Amino acid sequence: MTGLSEVPHKARAVLDEIERAVVGKRDALTLVLSAILAGGHVLLEDFPGLGKTLAARSFAQTLGLEFRRAQFTPDLLPADLTGSFIYDQGKAEFEFRQGPLFTGLLLADEINRTPPKTQAALLEAMQERQVTVEGETFVLDPPFHVLATANPVEYEGTYPLPEAQLDRFLLRVGFGYPDSEEEWEVLRRRLERQREEQTLNRIVTKEELREIQAAVETVTVDPDIGRYCVALAAATRKHQHTLVGSSPRGGLALMLVARAYAVIAGRDFVVPEDVKAVAVPALAHRITIRPELWMTDISGRSVVETVLGQVPAPTARDRTGSAR
Amino acid sequence: MGPDSPRPSTHGAVALGALVLLLCALVAATFNGPSRVGLERDDDRSRVVEEGDSRERADQRSDPEDGQPEPDDEPWLPWLPPADLLLLVPSALIFGAALLVLARLRVVRRRRRLTGRVGVRHSPVTEVAPPDEAEEPALPGALDEGARGIGEGSPRNAIVATWVRLEQAVESEHFPHRPAETPSELVERALASYHLDAEAIERLAALYREARFSRHPVTEEHRAEAAACLRRLLATLGRPGARTR
Structure with missing residues (x-):
């Protein structure tokens, strides 16, 4: 059982590990981790290429969460997120095929590019932590967190989130540009790594994360x-x-x-x-x-x-x- | 709603463009119509007045190649485009201005959103000039009083009471109390201007916060640590040059 006294050490270990991938964004990462420990969802709003997706993936790896990414496009439908019933010819019955919402950490990439109907489906799942498909309700197993990204540069063809839906996000965080030294550090680490992908160590398990979230309540x-x-x-x-x-x-x-x-x-x-x-x-x-x-x-x-x-x-x- | 759905953010621009084009068309139609009607009326009037004239003169008037044009028909400035075309210029200017305003609005909104990017807020520490040497040095007195009184009562209350004395002391020495400041911000701001022992200040502030806002036991060890911090601060304050920056 993870007690409150162990949480700071583990939280710092998580942030240190993520900083292996995301350079020089300790403050923003601390905020995101705070929101996750508080059981909430985060909207990451910043320019492209500043490590929003990398940060989301890094949090999933270090916190031991299953990670899924949904690219929010104008033609994305609610069923593409929630899942839908598919007819199984072998069994001669409909079976539910889960969508990307059924995960531990969902990266909702460019959430403002999809129409309000699909946004509402995601935000309902964020709030209720369950989805209803054709009258049947499916509970999303905790921990379930959404890190949504939005690009503030391009407004053409976007559907800005209404205030009522923005309210569902515990935090809105921006990463900001790195300084020149940090930017060089990104390049240096890539050269040193000799490959594109960055794999981080798992610091806590899914169960430990839930214990930490329970400890924060005290x-x-x-x-x-x-x-x-x-x-x-x-x-x-x-x-x-x-x-x-x-x-x-x-x-x-x-x-x-x-x-x-x-x-x-x-x-x-x-x-x-x-x-x-x-x-x-x-x-x-x-x-x-x-x-x-x-x-x-x-x-x-x-x-x-x-x-x-x-x-x-x-x-x-x-x-x-x-x-x- | 699919990919063919209209883009919501372009509705305004499309509507504005359509409105301006409609206005241009109306302006063109309005000024073309009456000018032609007027010319026809002139023709009719001239026909009535010159009813008895020969058909040759009428033919000459209807065929400008064969004779001199009427003085009223001759444009004043022949090198200028027609008047109805000139009226389109202000319309185009209005359209351009509207587009500029729209573009500016988009830029400002974008900048506002970008500057609205959020991060951890760090409390600004304003450098404040130290008080005059001639003034009553309330801070050393408060520190001294705090060091003597910290042994009284429970450790939690003693630490909080010491901090209250410090607050009151700095408020009386040219450091206006700002209600929105946290107590530690206030005292750190004031003490920073004296160039005191930063480690002692920070530790004392941390002890105060723990005593003030926690529920776990505050022990004699905390009290002793706070007393040690006060002694270090007093020693630094008494050092020559500590009150000047």
Whole structure:
């Protein structure tokens, strides 16, 4: 049984192993791992060629999860994801052939290239962790995580995810370009490897991952920290630049990811710094900016940054008022 | 919905283009029509006035090759294209401007989304000028008081109380309290300007966070460690030049 005390060591081992493949993205990888340990799904949004797919594959390998990739194209149908009933002539009956959703870690590549109907099928599976085909419900075995990618460069022929569906993702993370040294390190490692594919070692098993996720549930969250998360989410709704702010689900996501982030940092309790560290990736994608501000540089990120600078954080004096 | 479905993001551009083309067509039709009608009316009027004239003159008027054109029919600036064509120019300009605005909007939205890429937020540490030497040095006093008072009460409360004293001390010395700052951000910002022992500051902040936000036992070892951090900070603060940067 994996206890909370062992989790930081294992989490760091996982990140170290992934960094063998994905160079210099420790912060982003830590966020993605936090979301997985919190039991959620992640939207990776960035330019092509920055290692989003590699990162997803690396997480699957190191976390001992079965990995499947679905390329989201305009002609992808819901049944292509969920699976469908196929007639077996030998048995003279229909049998269910599982789609790529039946896996441990699904890479939904370029999720915004497929029509809303197919997006909805995936997002329903993400939320309910089950799929229904022709009236029959199939449960997706845990752990089930989706790492979806979206390319923000090309908008032609895309179907941007509606806000209600973006809300299903615990985090939206960008990797960003590596600096020149990191980029050379990518090239150097490829030369050293003498082959294209990168194979990573499994650090934890599927069962251990579930134990770690259960251990994360025992992390202490002070009531003042919980109220701080609520206040941050609520403040995005009152911000002058927002048309629609974060839902209560955003505040919940903030607390859940902060909890996992604290565990990776080696603590069994959440501090305000954890909340601040994950606030932008947890809340920014849940905010809709007013249409008249689309021509400006105001974004969900800037709103969250502003809110972080305005909402009072839990202080020492709150504690002395209720000294234990 | 399949591959033949219209692309949602191009609907706006297609609709805008169709609208502008429709406007151009309307403009062209509107200005061509009345000009021709006017010419015909002129012809009719001239026929009525010159009803008794000979057919040769009518033939001459209808056949410009054989005679001089009427002065009203002669364009003022013959090298210019027709007026209805000229009216298409502003329409084309409007169309071009609309396309530019659309392109700009796309670029801004794209940039906004790209700049909205998210990562771990690192708290900015603002460098703050140290207080004047002439002012009451509240920070050394608070550290000294904290070192003396840390032995009182439970270890958890003692560590938190020490931190509260530090907060109050730095707030009184040109470091305005920012409610959104975490306590550790506030004190780290203030203490950083004194060039104190960074390791001691960080450890003391970690002990405070543990005492404030955890539920596991805070022991005498934690108290002793906090007291040691305070002593190190006091020693650094008392060193000559510690209050100047």
